[in-house]
Amino acid sequence: MAAAPQPMASWRRQAHLIIDRGAGDDLSVRLVHGGLVLLIVVNITALVLESVPSLAASYSRLFHWIELVSAVLFTIEYAVRLWTAPEHARYRGLSDEAARRAYALSPPAVLDFLATVPLYTALLGYGDLKILLLFRLLRFFKLGRYSPGMASLAAALVAERKALFACVVILIGVMLLAATAMHFAEHDVQPEKFATIPDAMWWAIITLTTVGYGDVFPTSPIGKLVASVTAVMGLVMLALPVGIVATAFAQEIHRREFVVTWSMIARVPLFSGLNAAEIAEIMRVLRAQSVRGGAVILRPEEPAQALYFVASGEVEIMREEACEKLEEGCYFGELPLGSAGDRIGLAARATVASKLLVLDPIDFRALTSRYPELAAHLHRLAGT
Known part of the structure; x- marks a missing residue:
């Protein structure tokens, strides 16, 4: 007969299955993960509403308790994930201490830790620091842990980072070319707006991104021709990265399902x-x-x-x-x-x-x- 599992190991294994969604559609998993998602949404909503002076004055006590409860629950979540790290398949071959150390240095764990920073800085008397707003806003990205779609999108962006960087380089090149052409076409007609190439770069970037505020626009025939070509190039510049990301996202979802199923059959x-x-x-x-x-x-x-x-x-x-x-x-x-x-x-x-x-x-x-x-x-x- 196989040796009976230790009670502590059994509890840790069960906690891992719940906190890392390894238990499929179990009710406890849905409650824990649904509660954490709701907590993140409430936390971000409170952060946004707290920036309104009238609401901050009227509901300051409510906002304080939301922040306090959120930080405490996020701390408990981080502690549970750190405790159950040895049960994760990625760290299964390591000792308990090494597994927890490796998990603590992973990007998701760093994000979880930063979510708890505002509480402890406030306890130390530094609750008025503006930088704490950034740490509180980082909690929004914790939603990526509970959304397979967001995780797949992040993986797709990482996989296509070279192609996306090339798009940025091309955008910068087209922007410089359009700004230079517009500078030579309009600097005599509108010296206050297109006197230098850096001045024309503002017009070029808002035109390429199809924003078009209308605060700067050409008036000469040559300038209008340059603007027309730049506007068309802007459509191309937007379509290029969108197509790359969409294709990579679809391939990532297909690849993940294919690799998992393939590896199971091959065993x-x-x-x-x-x-x-x-x-x-x-x-x-x-x-x-x-x-x-x-x-x-x-x-x-x-x-x-x-x-x-x-x-x-x-x-x-x-x-x-x-x-x-x-x-x-x-x-x-x-x-x-x-x-x-x-x-x-x-x-x-x-x-x-x-x-x-x-x-x-x-x-x-x-x-x-x-x-x-x-x-x-x-x-x-x-x-x-």
């Missing part, structure tokens, strides 16, 4: 010898299944009739000799290659709300019927 010994095209075909027939915490997935008396991949959450496998907990990326079950499944003598249940990817025999047989070479390859790998 199965039966599929380890397949090439990229064959694994891609198997990925297309996977079926998503959501199970609640405590739900039974497999019973020991049932024959093996499907292969299950843990996409999120945690599943406990109970065999006669031992128990094992499977996390995201693991698989269990058996895919029968014969006419009937063999009894595998194990039971499986979801310890928390989990999401599974299921490969059913019916879909698998339909796939192998379309690709006989895949079926022959799998039979060779299985030794049947």
Whole structure:
């Protein structure tokens, strides 16, 4: 029998599943994460409204308590994340101290720490510092932790940083070219507005960004021609980075789902010898299944009739000799290659709300019927 987990480790593991959303759609996860998102929204709203003098005078006590409660809850969140850092897959091979140190230096942890700074600076008597407004505003970016879309967008921006930097360089070059042309076209007509190239750069940047305040505009025919060309170039300059970001964002979402699913399938010994095209075909027939915490997935008396991949959450496998907990990326079950499944003598249940990817025999047989070479390859790998 496997050794029983230590109570403290079990509590830490459960806290990790909740705070890092590893427990799928469990009620406790929704409550914790929904509460934190609501806290951030209330905090930012209070920060904005507090800048109105009349509201600040009328509701100063309310704003004070919102800030105090928010800072305390953010401190508790940071402490829990620091405590559960050894349970994170990224730091699993490190000691507890090394894992917590590595997490504390990560960008999300630094952001969490800065969110607590206003409270402690106020306790030290420095609550009137204007810089504290910046730290309070940084709490808005904590929403990125609870939004997979924002995380994917950040990853897309990082992936395309060179292309986006090139767009900035091109924008600066076009701005300088337009400002120089407008300076020579208008400096005699409007010396107070286009006397120098730096003066014309203001007109160039607001025209390229399609803002067009109208405070500076050309009056000569040549100046209007330059302005027309600059306005058209502005449309191109806006479309270029938008297209890069949109394409990278879509690719990042597809890549993340593809890599996770691919890695799970490639771990199965039966599929380890397949090439990229064959694994891609198997990925297309996977079926998503959501199970609640405590739900039974497999019973020991049932024959093996499907292969299950843990996409999120945690599943406990109970065999006669031992128990094992499977996390995201693991698989269990058996895919029968014969006419009937063999009894595998194990039971499986979801310890928390989990999401599974299921490969059913019916879909698998339909796939192998379309690709006989895949079926022959799998039979060779299985030794049947």
